[in-house]
Amino acid sequence: MSTDSVTVHGYSTSGNCHKVRLVLEQVGRPYQWIEVDSPNGATRTAAYLAKNPNGKVPMLERADGAVLTESNAIICWLAEGTPMMPTDAWQRAQALSWLFFEQYSHEPYVAVARFVRGWTPIDSPRRADLPRLIERGEQALAVMERHLGRHKWFTGPGYGVADVALFAYTHCAADGGFDLGKFPAVEGWLARVGRTPHFVPMPLPHDDVRTLLAQH
Amino acid sequence: MSTDSVTVHGYSTSGNCHKVRLVLEQVGRPYQWIEVDSPNGATRTAAYLAKNPNGKVPMLERADGAVLTESNAIICWLAEGTPMMPTDAWQRAQALSWLFFEQYSHEPYVAVARFVRGWTPIDSPRRADLPRLIERGEQALAVMERHLGRHKWFTGPGYGVADVALFAYTHCAADGGFDLGKFPAVEGWLARVGRTPHFVPMPLPHDDVRTLLAQH
Missing domain, CATH: 3.40.30.10 (Glutaredoxin)
Incomplete structure (x- = not known):
């Protein structure tokens, strides 16, 4: 490295x-x-x-x-060259698969719901999308929940890139209106990620965003 | 391999x-x-x-x-292990970047427009999405056009995985209602991909799909 x-x-x-x-x-x-x-x-x-x-x-x-x-x-x-990226070719491919899953089947719903709730005006027409975003985002969270029934991490035997990618918007999914209480294995994994060495939390959004996020 | x-x-x-x-x-x-x-x-x-x-x-x-x-x-x-995947770490990362671009900024518009036109009924409410899909898809095609002004391929100095990924839905973008004539460098690159060794074309859709695609 x-x-x-x-x-x-x-x-x-x-x-x-x-x-x-x-x-x-x-x-x-x-x-x-x-x-x-x-x-x-x-x-x-x-x-x-x-x-x-x-x-x-x-x-x-x-x-x-x-x-x-x-x-x-x-x-x-x-x-690359650190324990956060698998060296075995098949395991690397599995980690990549989760990275593409995150960008195609997770982020466009879980992250976008948060964006719509926190970064668009309270009367934005985009808020009409929220029920569909929640439905599709919950499908992604259910796929994660199922994986975590048999595996500790997404990247491979150890923590790494795929865990980081999926953590990014899952840990703040409540901002988008998701109830993570429905996904207990996901909640357990989020807590494990938070205990990895040199973990740093994502900063809180600005006050105006937090005000919007607090409105239900 | x-x-x-x-x-x-x-x-x-x-x-x-x-x-x-x-x-x-x-x-x-x-x-x-x-x-x-x-x-x-x-x-x-x-x-x-x-x-x-x-x-x-x-x-x-x-x-x-x-x-x-x-x-x-x-x-x-x-x-992996073939000329279609770069070995240099930075070039691999650039190829990966195009693969994520394809799945996030290209496929959800260029591929989805084709799907809506060919695989949903002629009176589907999803057809109302087409103008937005065309607009966003053209933005992706413009990013490709700009890259091809200075590079022959997307994967690296040679043809490979990123070219395959971007070829997949770009070559049939007209099915979705896109005018590739606006993107001459993209058209030239599509032709180069079609001349790579052991290239195989994508099969034509079934007759019912082709009938829908033919309706403007």
Whole structure:
């Protein structure tokens, strides 16, 4: 593993961005964090789009200016050569499978429900989507619950990248209106993740977001 | 690379499933294909869900019964140790980044528009989503067009897994109502992919689907 310092462009209370911070802390790699106000258009400026034409956070930048995007690709690169990434080819593929599950079947519902509740106005038409987001998000949580009936972690025999990716928005699913009490194995796994060495919690959202999240 | 035969459970005219067939053909690995009628509920049976609780195709099964899901995880595993997967860590991460881009920013629009037009009734309420799907899908195609202004392939210096993943639904984007004429570099790259060794085209959809796709 390289120990060169890297720069992360991220929005701290985004689960996708927090994945990167958590892996950096847990593998002990030095980094600089540049806060990007993505909900208010900071990823849509010409300067940002020149580096990431897809206009999203997080983005990792090396000292030589080379850029890597997509949270799950970033954490795989950071974890390579550490215990957080399996070495066995089949187990790596299983970890990758969970990473794709997270981005396709989990994040678009569990994370988006949180975003709609906390980052859109109380009268936003997007709030009409919430029942469908909850239904589909619960399907993803049920798949996780079932896996945890037979396994301790998602990455492999040990904790690693797939656990980080799934932790990112599962641990704050209540913000989106999910009842994690229905998924006791998921709750147990969340607690185990929180006890891993060098774990850092995701910062709380700003006050205006917390006010919206508190309204039911 | 292992050369053991594998079994693929897939729906042949799904781009996600065709990714797996294309890589199997191009790396020369023996396989058995079990056709799964996913649009008509075949991934929601108890027997299927016992193997893949997320209820999706494609699914790869080894001779020992071990299962791997998620199209992009499957093609990474199949391509490991072949020229279709980069060996350099940074280049691998860039290929992975495109694979996550495909599943998050491309497939939910480009593939879903095709699905809505070809696999839902002509009076389906889902057709109201088409303008938004086209708009977001065109944003993904524009990101690809920009990359191809400076690079020949998505995977790295050579063709590989990220090209397969992005080819899967881009080559049939017209089915979803996209005008690829707006993206000339993408059209050139599609033609290059079609000329790679051992390339196999995706089968045409069934007649009923083709009838729906022909209606504008």
